[in-house]
Amino acid sequence: MSRVRVLAGTRKGAFILESDGKREKWEVSGPYFTGWEIYHIKGSPADPNRIYASQTSGWFGQIIQRSSDGGQTWETPGGGPEKSPQGWPMGESNKFVYDTSPETGKPLTTHQFYDGTQKPWVFKRVWHLEPSLTDPDTVYAGIEDAALFRSTDGAHSWQELPGLRGHETGPQWQPGAGGMCLHTIILDPSDPGKIYIAISAAGAFRTDDGGQTWKPINRGLRSQFIPDQDAEVGHCVHHIAMNPTRPGVLFMQKHWDVMRSDNAGDQWREVSGNLPTDFGFAIDVHAHEPETIYVVPIKSDSEHFPLDGKLRVYRSRTGGNEWEELKKGLPERNCYVNVFRDAMAVDTLDSCGIYFGTTGGQVYVSSDAGDNWSAIVHDLPPVLSVEVQTLS
Amino acid sequence: MPVTFQIPGPLRPFAGGKGQVEIEGSPATLRDALEALWAVCPGIRDRVVTEQGEVREHINLFVGREDVRYTGGLTTVLPAGADISIVPAISGGVVFYN
Numbered sequence: 260m261s262r263v264r265v266l267a268g269t270r271k272g273a274f275i276l277e278s279d280g281k282r283e284k285w286e287v288s289g290p291y292f293t294g295w296e297i298y299h300i301k302g303s304p305a306d307p308n309r310i311y312a313s314q315t316s317g318w319f320g321q322i323i324q325r326s327s328d329g330g331q332t333w334e335t336p337g338g339g340p341e342k343s344p345q346g347w348p349m350g351e352s353n354k355f356v357y358d359t360s361p362e363t364g365k366p367l368t369t370h371q372f373y374d375g376t377q378k379p380w381v382f383k384r385v386w387h388l389e390p391s392l393t394d395p396d397t398v399y400a401g402i403e404d405a406a407l408f409r410s411t412d413g414a415h416s417w418q419e420l421p422g423l424r425g426h427e428t429g430p431q432w433q434p435g436a437g438g439m440c441l442h443t444i445i446l447d448p449s450d451p452g453k454i455y456i457a458i459s460a461a462g463a464f465r466t467d468d469g470g471q472t473w474k475p476i477n478r479g480l481r482s483q484f485i486p487d488q489d490a491e492v493g494h495c496v497h498h499i500a501m502n503p504t505r506p507g508v509l510f511m512q513k514h515w516d517v518m519r520s521d522n523a524g525d526q527w528r529e530v531s532g533n534l535p536t537d538f539g540f541a542i543d544v545h546a547h548e549p550e551t552i553y554v555v556p557i558k559s560d561s562e563h564f565p566l567d568g569k570l571r572v573y574r575s576r577t578g579g580n581e582w583e584e585l586k587k588g589l590p591e592r593n594c595y596v597n598v599f600r601d602a603m604a605v606d607t608l609d610s611c612g613i614y615f616g617t618t619g620g621q622v623y624v625s626s627d628a629g630d631n632w633s634a635i636v637h638d639l640p641p642v643l644s645v646e647v648q649t650l651s
Numbered sequence: 652m653p654v655t656f657q658i659p660g661p662l663r664p665f666a667g668g669k670g671q672v673e674i675e676g677s678p679a680t681l682r683d684a685l686e687a688l689w690a691v692c693p694g695i696r697d698r699v700v701t702e703q704g705e706v707r708e709h710i711n712l713f714v715g716r717e718d719v720r721y722t723g724g725l726t727t728v729l730p731a732g733a734d735i736s737i738v739p740a741i742s743g744g745v746v747f748y749n
Contacts, residue, residue: 316661
């Protein structure tokens with residue numbers, strides 16, 4: 260029978276939640292990496308036993324963790340020997356060093372700060388890890404300050420794909436409220452050369468040649484908080500989702516506005532429709548119905564909680580514009596949590612499961628595509644990310 | 652005379668779970684002692700210093716009760732049998748966005 264493994268990254272460690280295909284009874288393990296922020300934890304589609312986690316701390320810096328047995332044991336695949344002479348772990352920081360070499364065109368070394376001045380790029384943390392669709396040892400990392408890195412040796416070493424940061428618009432990129440982070444990476448299963456990424460608050464970009472050259476794909480986005488509302492870059496894209504069976508169709512939760520593109524991001528149109536508020540972070544697509552999408556509306560950019568204290572998921576079965584409220588099993592009052600951009604996921608079971616985590620420490624599941632919800636756990640630390648693996 | 656490092660909880664996984672690590676050989680300065688610590692517990696190095704080799708912004712190092720920021724930093728001379736503490740800065744009310 261099929262099983263699911265939910266990987267939750269929180270402010271104080273990682274948790275693994277497992278169930279059979281009914282998704283009624285859950286076993287919870289963790290916390291792993293206790294006390295550390297786990298910005299993202301995600302399994303390899305090519306080998307579900309391989310899982311990567313971004314472990315980070317404002318005090319101690321960045322560590323990449325790797326499991327090869329489905330999360331039971333972990334190692335820090337640094338650059339040198341795995342153990343000290345005493346047998347203690349190396350815990351190397353998996354150095355993310357910006358590429359400024361002449362061979363790669365010396366990517367621009369400054370970006371715009373909040374006050375409009377230019378600041379040098381400084382590595383802060385890994386926001387998102389995207390394992391390759393075909394090779395368990397290849398994984399992409401989206402980092403703050405925004406850049407895209409790739410490892411082809413199971414996270415032992417990392418190299419920047421410098422063409423992105425070297426894009427001519429680089430000096431115009433500036434941070435959003437959460438920092439200048441590359442938070443979304445989507446690999447196109449139909450075309451290994453095509454990758455989509457998104458940066459707060461530069462916008463979305465696409466490569467068609469495996470990461471050598473990049474193109475801003477922000478046409479149709481409008482952002483009131485920038486001087487030129489239709490600018491090529493400067494949009495605060497919060498997240499993008501894609502159904503792998505229809506790789507040219509993208510859905511975006513922008514700072515404000517839910518957007519859709521039918522041509523791989525070349526042009527966007529708004530599909531917020533009847534949403535009660537179109538601010539939010541998370542967005543995802545049903546595994547089997549590529550026109551069915553999910554968002555969690557958040558009141559506003561200064562009030563990061565649901566409208567009226569009622570936690571609601573909204574579903575559109577028409578690819579946007581017409582939205583229905585999903586509330587069965589979700590808090591009806593006094594709920595003032597947030598749902599972060601990487602904290603929603605879908606499984607691929609016949610009856611598609613939808614998952615999301617909150618800053619209140621709940622992880623919710625719906626095993627019937629959103630009609631009914633229940634909390635798998637209630638009291639985790641604030642949830643930063645949720646991913647799910649469907650296991651046969 | 653050996654010196655002793657006090658290891659904070661989050662870094663103990665990199666020190667075999669120990670809260671104290673003793674360094675033999677009477678290191679003369681804090682830098683010497685840290686390099687000896689890295690040799691024994693290499694995983695701690697990158698948690699205490701940045702990729703540029705500077706002590707991380709929110710990490711404090713104390714020799715006895717003295718914050719080394721005021722005693723010469725990494726060149727601080729160690730007394731015999733020094734007790735060196737690695738102390739993450741206390742913080743609260745951190746604004747957190749995601």
